[in-house]
Amino acid sequence: MISNNRLSSQQYEQNFADIHPPFETQDAAMVEANRCLFCYDAPCMKSCPTSIDVPKFIKQITTENIKGSAHTIFSSNIMGAGCSKVCPVEKLCEGACVYNLMDEDPIPIAKLQRYATEKAMSNNWQLFQRKASIGKRVAIVGAGPAGLSCAHVLSRQGIDVTIYEKESKGGGLMTYGIAAYKVTPQFCEDEVNYITAIGGIDIKYNQALGKDITLQQLQQDYDAVYLAFGVGLARQLEIPGEDLKGVEDAISFIYELRTNNYASLAVGDKVAVIGMGMTAIDAATQAKRLGAKEVTMVYRRTQEEMPCTEHELHIAQLDGCNIIWLAAPKEIKGVDGKVTQLVCETMQLGEPDASGRRSPVPTGETIVLDVDMVIKAAGQMPFDALVNSNGIENKNGKVTINNAATNIVGVFAGGDCVNGGKEVVDAVQAGKDGAAAISKYLGISN
Ligand SMILES: Cc1cc2nc3c(=O)[nH]c(=O)nc-3n(C[C@H](O)[C@H](O)[C@H](O)COP(=O)(O)OP(=O)(O)OC[C@H]3O[C@@H](n4cnc5c(N)ncnc54)[C@H](O)[C@@H]3O)c2cc1C
Ligand code: SF4
DSSP states (O other): OOBOOOSOHHHHHHHTSOSSOOOSSHHHHHHHHHHOOOOTTOHHHHTSTTOOOHHHHHHHHHTTOHHHHHHHHHHHOTTHHHHHHHOOGGGSHHHHOGGGGGTSOOOOHHHHHHHHHHHHHHTTOOOOOOOOOOSOEEEEEOOSHHHHHHHHHHHHTTOEEEEEOSSSSSSTHHHHTSOTTTOOHHHHHHHHHHHHTTSSEEEEOSOOBTTTBOHHHHHHHSSEEEEOOOOOEEOOOOOTTTTSBTEEEHHHHHHHHHHSOGGGOOBOSEEEEEOOSHHHHHHHHHHHHTTOSEEEEEOSSOGGGOSSOHHHHHHHHHTTOEEEOSEEEEEEEEETTEEEEEEEEEEEEEEEOTTSOEEEEEEEEEEEEEOSEEEEOSOEEOOHHHHHHTTOOEETTEEOOBTTBOSSTTEEEOTHHHHSSOOHHHHHHHHHHHHHHHHHHTTOOO
16 A cells, blocks of 8 residues: 555654765774875776876875865865765775775775865865856756756856756756765755855756757857756656556656655555666665565566666665566556556576677566556656757767767757766766867867
């Protein structure tokens, strides 16, 4: 039965508490910072998509130069505070730490990054100064990580930036998508305010491209345009029963969770989550933390091919989520318009294709799960109608770029709307690349 108010407010708080808590004392941070070997040609730095100088910022912590440390981080990644909470570090910087080769715990890079950046944010240290306005104007569509990162770099150069954002808050999926136990909506708001405090960045909320504004208008009114509207639409399963009550897509489920009180959110007793990416993990773990008695994740391939990391899988397993590998949804059944069962076809892996990947092949056998909620997390689709109606070259809706430039002169793009959906840190780097290309286009030398 789908219901709410099943946990006490204390339990909700506990379930959604910070999954990676900060250092409790300065000494604890110092001990970890002093473990760093300050490798030459540091692999952690190479594995960070924004190329943060990790050894340098850690060294600055050891000498208690926290302002300098935060400056080192923010010069490469203005969302360094948010990234320290959400980066899948096991496959990025910390995964590359040489301590892994010695069978020792890697340096907790993200936690140290959080230590320095949170101090900067809470003390409102403004570490960058914007140059005087040079009379150039750039419009950015989308106030997510790509848009904000691009805006900050451009503003530093004295360019006046206006961001058009369709939601009523900035931060993009940081605010509306990422699990609540990684970042709180309040932190996201603080981060947006910290970034825009440099000045020269005006965010116009509740303004959607294609509805409230057109690309032609932006091209007329600004010297360049940067598209950073992400991906948004949940992929449909295209199976019978998708319209039954109790069938939801993960993005809408998480959006509701991020914008409402936990206690007011309805969740099933027996929930099936379809998919095994980061979104699926977030939907499954949060359904469990909202009080669902049983959560089962269904994935049509095996653990070897799953898109989420081992670390994320462990989070779901530790939360008590069941996993069914090699099963694909076939039909959702219901009674009186409400979902009651999920029918899945079992799969086996076929012969490897040219890339060595083995695709799942149906066995013809089915399994039936009794459920009262189905959450679809089979991926997100690009805004192909928006892209096509504006004549922007694309591949299946993903904007095609060449050094951040689209096929339309003066229009640039980056982030999820180009790559189809990666991580926050990739979007931040895309924003920097976009800003560099726009500066060059406008004839501005750094
Ligand atoms: C459920 C979920 C969990 C995730 N968890 C993690 C995680 O733990 N760690 C991690 O690193 N990454 C995670 N990601 C991925 C990460 O959030 C994205 O890669 C990142 O936010 C992309 O940044 P972006 O700026 O390109 O797009 P977005 O963050 O999507 O920002 C795009 C912005 O554009 C706005 N917009 C859209 N259309 C329009 C329009 N027509 N007009 C005006 N504005 C528009 C949107 O409202 C949004 O604010 C997750 C993604 C999802 C969906
Ligand atoms: S931004 Fe992310 S990947 Fe880069 S160093 Fe920081 S935590 Fe690691």
